Amino acid sequence: MPIHDLFSPNTVLPEARVETTDYFTITPILYPSSPIDSYISQSNDIIKLATPAQLKTHPNLGGLVILGIVSFVEKYVRTILSSLVAINQNCRNRCYDMQIRFGSIDWYKHEQMGLALIDRDPLSGSKEIKAKILNIIGLDINKNESVKASLQDYENLCEIRHCIVHAAGHIGANNAQKLNLPEPYNSSVVSVNFGTIQTSIASMENLIRSLNLLICDHVITTNFIHETNPIFSKDWSIINEEFSRTARLFWCESDFGPLDDIKIKTTFDNLQLRFL
Numbered sequence: 001m002p003i004h005d006l007f008s009p010n011t012v013l014p015e016a017r018v019e020t021t022d023y024f025t026i027t028p029i030l031y032p033s034s035p036i037d038s039y040i041s042q043s044n045d046i047i048k049l050a051t052p053a054q055l056k057t058h059p060n061l062g063g064l065v066i067l068g069i070v071s072f073v074e075k076y077v078r079t080i081l082s083s084l085v086a087i088n089q090n091c092r093n094r095c096y097d098m099q100i101r102f103g104s105i106d107w108y109k110h111e112q113m114g115l116a117l118i119d120r121d122p123l124s125g126s127k128e129i130k131a132k133i134l135n136i137i138g139l140d141i142n143k144n145e146s147v148k149a150s151l152q153d154y155e156n157l158c159e160i161r162h163c164i165v166h167a168a169g170h171i172g173a174n175n176a177q178k179l180n181l182p183e184p185y186n187s188s189v190v191s192v193n194f195g196t197i198q199t200s201i202a203s204m205e206n207l208i209r210s211l212n213l214l215i216c217d218h219v220i221t222t223n224f225i226h227e228t229n230p231i232f233s234k235d236w237s238i239i240n241e242e243f244s245r246t247a248r249l250f251w252c253e254s255d256f257g258p259l260d261d262i263k264i265k266t267t268f269d270n271l272q273l274r275f276l
Contacts, residue, residue, distance in 0.1 A: 063192050074123045085114030159175050
């Protein structure tokens with residue numbers, strides 16, 4: 001008897017090949033227009049899968065939910081940064097000397113050059129997110145304590161994701177060090193329950209909301225009410241298009257309802273009153 005028969009059944013499975021095109025759809029899933037609304041919508045969708053009953057029946061489901069949450073955060077950051085490169089001249093100026101790989105230029109459309117700019121850059125950690133926001137927007141988010149705390153939570157979730165993706169949930173020495181886990185955990189595996197999922201979602205939503213508010217405030221301040229370009233010194237007919245694009249990028253429909261031209265103009269008027 002061949003030795004391998006002692007360890008593995010002598011059964012040949014039907015041939016199967018991964019056809020990459022089978023794993024994608026040309027028509028993307030439609031989410032609300034602003035990045036923050038997209039994040040909230042996707043987060044709400046995935047949490048519906050992680051009921052206590054489902055988690056009890058499928059122990060690995062919790063880890064998959066963590067993967068989704070981390071992915072949604074990264075998607076938000078990429079969308080905000082690339083959108084600002086597309087619509088904001090100050091951000092475009094900051095990116096003027098940055099290099100883009102030819103493959104990215106060839107793949108993305110002209111209006112998606114912001115995505116091409118960060119296509120190969122990882123955002124799977126707080127350090128990378130801080131650096132990209134500083135380089136492209138000019139905003140140092142280290143100065144905001146709420147964002148710093150939530151970014152550390154994101155960093156921890158990224159390490160947990162690393163355990164899930166690369167070791168089927170088993171923790172490695174490097175992960176343990178970064179997560180500050182003591183020695184008794186050296187034989188542990190990731191175990192995500194309903195409570196930890198709720199905590200993760202709450203922390204990451206706080207991160208997204210804080211980032212959205214912080215970046216919006218910075219963009220409005222530096223682009224519309226800067227002393228050399230005060231918003232209240234310009235007629236609405238001149239500033240309308242630029243301000244509208246910015247408002248739509250940061251608007252949270254989940255909190256304030258649909259955004260229309262009247263709300264955009266009201267927001268503009270309120271800013272004028274605030275800084276007159």
